[in-house]
Amino acid sequence: MQETARKLLNKESMARLKKLEVEYPDKQSVVLSVLHVIYDQFGYLDKEAVEEAAGLMSIPKVYFEEAATFYTMFPLEPRGKYLIQVCQNICCTLMGAEELIDYLKEKLNIDMGETSKDKMFSLVVVECLGACGGAPMLQINDLYYEYLTRAKVDEILENLRNS
Ligand code: FES
Structure with missing residues (x-):
């Protein structure tokens, strides 16, 4: 070396x-x-x-x-502690990804590609993550979250904020 x-x-x-x-x-x-x-x-x-x-x-x-x-898995700029990647491919879209994205934007008060003021969360959309059976889904850092609803998103974000 x-x-x-x-x-x-x-x-x-x-x-x-x-x-x-x-x-x-x-x-x-x-x-x-x-x-x-x-x-x-x-x-x-x-x-x-x-x-x-x-x-x-x-x-x-x-x-x-x-x-x-x-490779989109590598952010090129600093991101929040938790990188939320929401799948927007066909299965997830059919199962409500657009509503999920709107809810996350509203909840975190940020737009796509942005990081929350407290530097906790960054939000991006990605193509199929290979978990179509669990649509709508997203990935946060290394973990997948599937069959998402507003209530599940609330729970996930709350747990991450308190971890
Ligand atoms: S379409 Fe979302 S995981 Fe495949």
């Missing part, structure tokens, strides 16, 4: 990168895993941290930029 002047990546991230370097001798194959490391530390893909990782691993940063802009 190369030396770098910047030190944005913490000890845990550095240890994970060193491990990945051994596990993925083909440098291009490691790109997504490195993005996960940065996302886990920052909650989004901090541009300077991506550059630092690219420098450390001697991988052209354009590889990271391409992957980062292709």
